[in-house]
Amino acid sequence: MPPNATEGHGTPVIGLTGGIGAGKTTVSRRLAELGAHVIDADSVGHQVLAPDGEAYEDIVRRFGKEVLDGDGAIDRQSLGTLVFAEPRRLKALNRIMQPHMASRMAAEIAAVRARPEPPPAIVVDAAILFEAGWDQLCDRVWTVSASTQFAMSRLAARDGMSQDQARARIDAQWSNAAREGGADRVIRNDGTLEALLAEIDRMWGEEVGAPPAE
Ligand code: ATP
Numbered sequence: 001m002p003p004n005a006t007e008g009h010g011t012p013v014i015g016l017t018g019g020i021g022a023g024k025t026t027v028s029r030r031l032a033e034l035g036a037h038v039i040d041a042d043s044v045g046h047q048v049l050a051p052d053g054e055a056y057e058d059i060v061r062r063f064g065k066e067v068l069d070g071d072g073a074i075d076r077q078s079l080g081t082l083v084f085a086e087p088r089r090l091k092a093l094n095r096i097m098q099p100h101m102a103s104r105m106a107a108e109i110a111a112v113r114a115r116p117e118p119p120p121a122i123v124v125d126a127a128i129l130f131e132a133g134w135d136q137l138c139d140r141v142w143t144v145s146a147s148t149q150f151a152m153s154r155l156a157a158r159d160g161m162s163q164d165q166a167r168a169r170i171d172a173q174w175s176n177a178a179r180e181g182g183a184d185r186v187i188r189n190d191g192t193l194e195a196l197l198a199e200i201d202r203m204w205g206e207e208v209g210a211p212p213a214e
Pocket of ligand 1: 018019020021022023024025026027127154155158189190191192193194196
């Protein structure tokens with residue numbers, strides 16, 4: 001009989017989401033340093049789009065050869081330009097990719113849980129965790145929220161984005177309130193980096209801390 005990875009109390013799976021520039025990557029890096037196994041949805045997306053990936057053929061069939069580069073690989077930038085110009089195309093892309101991404105993530109969760117010495121927690125790091133329904137893979141969800149003002153100034157400092165560009169990107173996403181409504185924990189990131197890291201360390205301790213004595 002194959003091992004049932006979810007049998008009993010498997011390693012907890014924490015979904016991590018948050019708005020653009022809110023600090024999700026900073027949180028996810030810290031959780032990895034603390035010992036979490038982090039599954040990065042962006043990397044999983046790259047894997048399903050690769051020439052040997054599950055979505056490759058369907059994408060080429062749907063969007064044509066113009067999304068391919070000289071080597072026959074999907075050029076993610078061309079694909080992005082194509083789908084963001086037309087909401088129906090973005091929906092089609094999501095419909096093709098997201099189920100394959102969910103399967104890959106579920107398989108990785110099962111494989112990590114089945115290790116002889118699993119990590120204390122698994123983190124699914126995904127900006128579109130709720131939109132894609134991947135919260136279903138998770139035992140709980142943490143969301144990182146920063147005020148628009150903080151997110152905008154961080155995006156300006158990190159990516160050199162203008163105020164207008166940053167606002168357009170923020171407005172195109174689910175609001176903090178929507179994500180917070182579905183999350184079990186909200187990580188507010190309106191203070192210093194040190195305060196954020198201390199909060200994550202505290203939450204990690206609560207999540208994986210030693211079980212109470214009998
Ligand atoms: P994106 O979705 O755009 O990738 P993100 O939510 O993953 O954004 P990060 O990359 O973690 O955001 O943070 C954006 C920038 O802000 C980074 O350069 C990060 O170092 C910085 N940053 C995050 N939190 C703080 C903070 N509390 N104080 C100062 N700088 C911060």
